[in-house]
Amino acid sequence: MAPSDGRPSWTTKLKQYFFSSTHRHLPGEGRLIHKIDFFILTVCCLSYFLNYLDRTNLSNAYVSGMKEDLGFRGNQLNEINTCFTVGYVLGQVPSNLALHYVKPRVFFPAMMVVWAGLTMITASVSRPQHIMAIRFFQGIAESTTFVGTHYILGSWYTERELGKRSGIFTASGLAGTMIGGFIQSGIYSSMDRKHGLRGWRWLFIIDGIITLPVAAYGWLVFPDTPGETKVWYLTQREREMAVERVRISPEKERQKGVEEQKSPLSWVFVRKVLGSWEWWGFVMLWVIAGETESFSTNTLLALFLKSHPTNEYTVQQLNDYPTGVPAVGIVSTLFFATLTDFLGGKRWIVGYFIAATGICTSVMILAAQYGLVQEGRETAVVMAAYYWAGTVYACQATFFAWANDAMRWREPVFRSVVLAGMNLGSNAVNAWWSIVFYGASMAPWFTRGMYAMIATSVALAVWTAGLSYMTRRQARSITRVTDAEDGKSPEGSSRSERDEKGTGSEL
Structure with a gap:
């Protein structure tokens, strides 16, 4: 039943939200969404799943015999991760700019083939230094997936559709993290020493092989962007509709058209990006938020169990127990x-939730370290804290969707560079942050990292407040411009009319 003021009830909103194909403004829009959902999300999610499977399998291999076989010492595992991060950082902006010159249908699969080959080569290494060189180039190849996909999602989906798709995409990477532990556990128990190879070497071989069919699938079906798609499964009318759905106001559309005629590789464009509040606001948001994921991205639970002060765990337990962290992350x-x-x-709202989580989980681990919890329950408290910390993964999808929402009125190349800059800034900091605060030699307690997490979480709450103010102010400004172009003032529009504008593309 609708409220007395004429606004739809929560029940009506829920029905519209989850069963929205009958609430579309354009005929056939629901069918179009179903098509692009299937083909975009299957390619991107499979790619990101394999991307994360590759990243986390290094840690799985480390605790499954690679450390002893290759003679790792000190923080060499962190140094390898830093080499990967440096390559990943260097590839961010160039990879997203490349999407404006090379079709995504070609670019994404080509990069998958490159990292698949490098993954298989990792099986042949004999020293940690060999892995450092391989992971550097692997970081460059894998840098294309995350920010490139968020750019593609922002190109195809409206503001009310984007969050769920970003969430599904991000969850696929976490699934790779979670399943990687089970895969390594299974390979170790079934293939260790087969044909003279250790189980951890077989992991890299298998990981590389299964990536190749996904690359071929992407080359066959990926739809590029709405303005340039020529895929066989979309009709001409659906291609036109894809462009119409994400069209911005007429004035901004004209401005964007003029700006797109210019090459993005110019000092004018660089000054425009670096002089914008979106660049500094969202890049710093992800620099801070990215470090709130440190407990999970640095696999601290696995390192805690590997270096437990009293207990000893089997290889299977070391691989299986940490899989609960990404499982929590997927749900969150x-x-x-x-x-x-x-x-x-x-x-x-996610920024405030993550800030609270970072503070609480750090305090729990510090309390266990300093004997402030019941004796004998320290391990349970620490494991509970690391599992809870997995919820922080929620910021990946929501913060990149937030950036896409805020820059919807900007030209695509501007949006793609800022999205790339977000990941560039975060990984540039993480390249040294993980060594300073979460080095493998600091296991099992990572005391310095606990205090760093508390400070980072407080900073995130403050930055979220400031950025939410800026995005609301911009939204009001764009609304005034749009209303002026429509020939009426914001004050002259009824609330129901403005609500309808804001929810016309609900999904």
Whole structure:
């Protein structure tokens, strides 16, 4: 039943949100969405799943015999991760700019083939230094997936559709993290010493092989962007509709058309990006938020168990127990991505939740370290804290969706560079952050890292507040411009009319 003021009830909103194909404004829009959902998300999610499977399998291999076989010492595992991160950082902006010169249908699969080959080569190494060189180039190849996909998603989906798709995409990477432990455990028990190869070497071979069919699939079906797609499964009318759905206001459309005629590789463009509040606001947001994921991305639970002060764990336990962290991350990511879509794009609420989580989980681990919990329950408290910390993964989908929402009125190349800059800034900091605060030699307690996490979480809450103010102010400004172009003032529009504008593309 609708409220007395004429606004739809929560029940009606839920029905519209989850069963929205009958609420489309354009005939056939629901069918178009189903098509692009299937082909875009299958390619991107499979790619990201394999991307993360490759990244996390290094840690799985480390605790499954690679450390002893190759003679790792000190923080060499962190140094390898830093080599990967340096390559990953260097590839961010160039890879997203490349999407404006090379079709995504060609570029994404080509990079997958490159990293698949490098993954298989890793099986032949004999020293940690060999892996450092391989992972550097692997970082460059894998840098194309995350920010490139967020650029593609922002090109195809409206503001009310974007969060869920970003969440599904991000969850696929976490699935790679989670399943990687089970895969390594299974390979270790079934293939260790087969044909003279250790189980951890077989892991890299198998990981590389299964990437190749996905690359071929992407080359066959990926739809590029709405303005240039020529895929066989979309009709001409659906291609036109794809462009129409994400069209911005007429004045901004004209401005964007003029700006797109210019090459992005110019000092004018660089000054425009670096002089914008979106660049500094969202890059710094992800620099801070990216480090709130440190407990999970640095596999601290696995290192805690590997270096446990009293208990000894089997290889299978070392691989299986940490899989609960990405499992929690998957649930959290999908929940918050869907929730913030339903609430009209209020992505900022995730910033406050993550800040609270970072503080609480750090305090729990410090309490266990200093004997402030019941004797004998220290391990349970630490494991609970690391599992809870997995919810922080929710910020990946929601914060990149937030950036896409805020820059929807900007030209595509501007948006792609800022999205790439977000990941560039985060990984540039993480290249040294993980060594300073979460080095493998600091296991099992990572005391310095606990205090760093508390400080980072407080900073995230403050930055979220400031950025939410800026995005609201911009939204009001764009609304005034749009209303002026429509020939009416914001004050002259009824609330129901403005609500309808904001939810016309609900999904």
